[in-house]
Amino acid sequence: MEAPFIVIIASGSEITAGRSLDTNSGWMANELFELGWKVKKFITLPDDPDLILLELQTLKRLAETRPVLVLMTGGLGPTEDDYTLETVLKLSGKKSYSVEKAKIRLTRIYESRGKQYSDILPTVIRQTHVPEDTKTLDNSVGIAVGFVEPIGVDSYLVCMPGVPSEMKEMFTRRLVPELKRIYPRENLVQKTKWLWNIGESLYQKDFVETHRDRLFQDVEWGVTANRGYIKCIFQSTDSKKLEAIISELETQYSKIISDDVFSFVHEELLSKNLTIAVGESCTGGLLGKKLTDSPGSSSYFIGGFLTYSNEMKEALLSVPGEMIESFGAVSKEVASAMVEGIYQKTNARYCISITGIAGPGGGSDEKPVGTVWIGLKTPDGSIETHSYIFPGNRESIRENASNTALFLLYQSLKQRKI
Amino acid sequence: MEAPFIVIIASGSEITAGRSLDTNSGWMANELFELGWKVKKFITLPDDPDLILLELQTLKRLAETRPVLVLMTGGLGPTEDDYTLETVLKLSGKKSYSVEKAKIRLTRIYESRGKQYSDILPTVIRQTHVPEDTKTLDNSVGIAVGFVEPIGVDSYLVCMPGVPSEMKEMFTRRLVPELKRIYPRENLVQKTKWLWNIGESLYQKDFVETHRDRLFQDVEWGVTANRGYIKCIFQSTDSKKLEAIISELETQYSKIISDDVFSFVHEELLSKNLTIAVGESCTGGLLGKKLTDSPGSSSYFIGGFLTYSNEMKEALLSVPGEMIESFGAVSKEVASAMVEGIYQKTNARYCISITGIAGPGGGSDEKPVGTVWIGLKTPDGSIETHSYIFPGNRESIRENASNTALFLLYQSLKQRKI
Numbered sequence: 001m002e003a004p005f006i007v008i009i010a011s012g013s014e015i016t017a018g019r020s021l022d023t024n025s026g027w028m029a030n031e032l033f034e035l036g037w038k039v040k041k042f043i044t045l046p047d048d049p050d051l052i053l054l055e056l057q058t059l060k061r062l063a064e065t066r067p068v069l070v071l072m073t074g075g076l077g078p079t080e081d082d083y084t085l086e087t088v089l090k091l092s093g094k095k096s097y098s099v100e101k102a103k104i105r106l107t108r109i110y111e112s113r114g115k116q117y118s119d120i121l122p123t124v125i126r127q128t129h130v131p132e133d134t135k136t137l138d139n140s141v142g143i144a145v146g147f148v149e150p151i152g153v154d155s156y157l158v159c160m161p162g163v164p165s166e167m168k169e170m171f172t173r174r175l176v177p178e179l180k181r182i183y184p185r186e187n188l189v190q191k192t193k194w195l196w197n198i199g200e201s202l203y204q205k206d207f208v209e210t211h212r213d214r215l216f217q218d219v220e221w222g223v224t225a226n227r228g229y230i231k232c233i234f235q236s237t238d239s240k241k242l243e244a245i246i247s248e249l250e251t252q253y254s255k256i257i258s259d260d261v262f263s264f265v266h267e268e269l270l271s272k273n274l275t276i277a278v279g280e281s282c283t284g285g286l287l288g289k290k291l292t293d294s295p296g297s298s299s300y301f302i303g304g305f306l307t308y309s310n311e312m313k314e315a316l317l318s319v320p321g322e323m324i325e326s327f328g329a330v331s332k333e334v335a336s337a338m339v340e341g342i343y344q345k346t347n348a349r350y351c352i353s354i355t356g357i358a359g360p361g362g363g364s365d366e367k368p369v370g371t372v373w374i375g376l377k378t379p380d381g382s383i384e385t386h387s388y389i390f391p392g393n394r395e396s397i398r399e400n401a402s403n404t405a406l407f408l409l410y411q412s413l414k415q416r417k418i
Numbered sequence: 419m420e421a422p423f424i425v426i427i428a429s430g431s432e433i434t435a436g437r438s439l440d441t442n443s444g445w446m447a448n449e450l451f452e453l454g455w456k457v458k459k460f461i462t463l464p465d466d467p468d469l470i471l472l473e474l475q476t477l478k479r480l481a482e483t484r485p486v487l488v489l490m491t492g493g494l495g496p497t498e499d500d501y502t503l504e505t506v507l508k509l510s511g512k513k514s515y516s517v518e519k520a521k522i523r524l525t526r527i528y529e530s531r532g533k534q535y536s537d538i539l540p541t542v543i544r545q546t547h548v549p550e551d552t553k554t555l556d557n558s559v560g561i562a563v564g565f566v567e568p569i570g571v572d573s574y575l576v577c578m579p580g581v582p583s584e585m586k587e588m589f590t591r592r593l594v595p596e597l598k599r600i601y602p603r604e605n606l607v608q609k610t611k612w613l614w615n616i617g618e619s620l621y622q623k624d625f626v627e628t629h630r631d632r633l634f635q636d637v638e639w640g641v642t643a644n645r646g647y648i649k650c651i652f653q654s655t656d657s658k659k660l661e662a663i664i665s666e667l668e669t670q671y672s673k674i675i676s677d678d679v680f681s682f683v684h685e686e687l688l689s690k691n692l693t694i695a696v697g698e699s700c701t702g703g704l705l706g707k708k709l710t711d712s713p714g715s716s717s718y719f720i721g722g723f724l725t726y727s728n729e730m731k732e733a734l735l736s737v738p739g740e741m742i743e744s745f746g747a748v749s750k751e752v753a754s755a756m757v758e759g760i761y762q763k764t765n766a767r768y769c770i771s772i773t774g775i776a777g778p779g780g781g782s783d784e785k786p787v788g789t790v791w792i793g794l795k796t797p798d799g800s801i802e803t804h805s806y807i808f809p810g811n812r813e814s815i816r817e818n819a820s821n822t823a824l825f826l827l828y829q830s831l832k833q834r835k836i
């Protein structure tokens with residue numbers, strides 16, 4: 001079977017008015033990419049039934065010439081401006097019916113709040129409706145039922161709720177197995193590695209171009225730029241080819257390569273009963289925030305110090321005033337004194353300090369905007385310091401600095417492990 | 419003249435693969451909304467010249483029936499997969515030429531790096547090219563020149579770079595004046611107010627529905643949900659009508675209404691030479707991060723304490739252990755003791771503490787997940803505490819808590835001002 005022409009539609013006037021960002025389409029495209037499917041087009045439409053119908057009619061006509069898969073989110077809610085079901089019924093000329101299982105679930109939810117079926121508004125009941133002769137997709141998070149409507153030979157229109165948590169659960173648990181059944185294909189393997197503080201174009205030139213002929217046959221690759229790191233993605237049906245690439249990548253970039261730093265740091269600190277504390281200047285709390293993003297972080301994150309001013313570096317972390325005077329607040333010496341101060345106050349096994357110039361002001365020829373010193377005290381008592389000049393604006397420099405601090409922690413945890 | 423049918427196109431395979439999020443389209447739609455224009459459709463396409471051409475041909479055909487305005491970003495860069503210029507030349511049957519001004523600018527940039535014109539790669543020079551007979555849009559941030567290509571009666575295809583900083587500058591400085599000239603229209607006035615910790619649907623029912631007949635004639639309204647607050651947007655050509663709505667809104671929601679809290683807090687702390695320090699438990703640094711997002715925040719943000727563990731609440735902020743024992747770490751008493759401790763250690767004029775249960779674990783019947791106490795010590799020495807039960811997941815609760823803390827600060831600063 002020919003691979004389907006995949007189109008993702010997001011409906012919602014709040015998106016086309018620029019008041020809300022559609023993250024569903026990108027999320028689905030990424031999931032599909034990992035399954036080996038490439039999306040050909042995203043479309044976003046306001047809650048306008050005429051425009052939606054016009055678009056679906058165009059796609060249905062396209063399905064007369066080749067397999068088409070349309071994934072649409074939004075418009076299945078209980079408000080006036082939810083038009084998806086109505087539009088699909090117009091498109092297909094079908095009638096709708098209420099899915100018994102969903103109706104029972106809805107009734108139970110109302111009963112648990114001390115209400116009964118007759119209290120439920122018709123627009124809420126409408127959410128349990130789907131067109132006749134469709135494959136239904138259960139919603140285990142919310143109310144609205146999803147469905148897969150045939151629109152041609154090997155062609156389908158999938159309608160799902162726009163609430164991300166409902167859509168994601170439905171996509172992963174209900175839709176993906178269905179898609180694998182409808183469009184059977186070879187299993188694609190994917191590998192991802194992160195490289196730190198290196199540009200996308202330099203990586204392409206030094207790695208992809210250099211090894212293209214030898215390593216990249218039948219391998220798809222992609223790269224995405226993030227704050228402080230790039231993600232290198234490789235896909236193939238041949239896992240040996242991927243292994244060869246990863247091995248070459250690990251040799252060439254041994255000092256700056258990592259897996260997912262955020263999840264590794266979390267898992268490792270948690271499972272090894274380690275503790276950590278931080279002292280932040282230019283990042284103002286961003287490192288602490290990142291270290292406490294995951295549930296369970298209270299097991300390892302003890303606390304920290306936001307020593308934004310020089311006075312606070314002295315008062316809270318006992319950094320000598322003369323040291324700040326002589327070397328400047330953004331210096332190897334101060335980064336080192338900060339971690340020592342954090343350790344004295346918290347006794348945490350790992351201590352991290354960050355001091356830098358986030359800009360836009362405060363830079364000099366000697367220490368330009370973006371200059372950041374990071375200090376790390378490890379459980380063996382040793383202190384290491386690293387300096388960087390991060391590119392970009394204030395936000396970018398702060399993100400770079402806190403992510404890179406986590407990468408240094410990752411490297412230390414990784415060495416411990418070996 | 420009939421209002422144009424506006425379509426925004428973003429091109430980029432990294433977007434349709436889900437590796438990068440298109441924020442350009444939403445940004446432009448929002449800017450256009452404030453100018454009184456509504457966007458009918460967003461389209462995102464991979465870097466595939468055939469798909470792009472097909473789409474532009476379809477839109478050019480639509481322009482035979484009505485005015486169409488297409489705003490396209492991306493594909494003007496110097497790499498192999500930048501196809502915008504080539505595609506537009508195919509669409510129009512025109513030739514391109516190099517814009518003299520842009521070529522001079524490019525040469526100067528190369529000369530400043532000690533290189534000469536002959537060093538510039540042809541693909542880089544291509545960025546200075548535009549189709550003949552178009553209105554050019556100067557790029558004062560990067561290299562690639564934008565242009566406005568006529569595609570029918572009162573219909574235009576605008577091509578701009580995909581780099582957000584280049585596009586935004588070009589859009590605001592070059593394109594908007596051009597659009598106002600091409601599509602003259604009445605001046606639209608817009609007012610925005612924020613309401614805190616109230617649901618979108620409750621606001622719609624209690625305010626919009628209640629006053630619809632009396633206040634909303636010839637007024638467009640919108641509402642967007644954010645973390646801790648909703649933004650209420652009103653537009654009209656009649657500024658008196660907007661004033662009547664704002665006045666009603668301020669009366670009905672006097673305790674929870676605000677303007678942009680983030681910019682007000684920044685401006686006010688800065689201009690009044692005030693200082694602030696924080697102590698954060700469940701937010702782990704997020705409040706400090708938000709208070710230091712803006713350049714210049716070092717003038718008022720002294721520092722803070724990330725007292726994530728109970729031990730650190732005692733050690734760093736002198737919260738009595740028996741108090742934590744008796745009332746729990748998430749309590750009015752501890753929030754109050756925390757701000758007092760922050761003040762003792764920093765002498766900041768404003769001190770804010772946050773202690774709460776961000777979840778998903780740690781909740782109880784008495785204190786469910788989402789329970790947060792916020793303490794605020796003001797320059798007159800008084801301490802106020804507020805409790806909330808914030809909805810949503812861990813991330814949402816942490817965002818809600820830190821934003822609401824800034825709202826409390828806003829209210830206190832506002833009262834001082836009066």
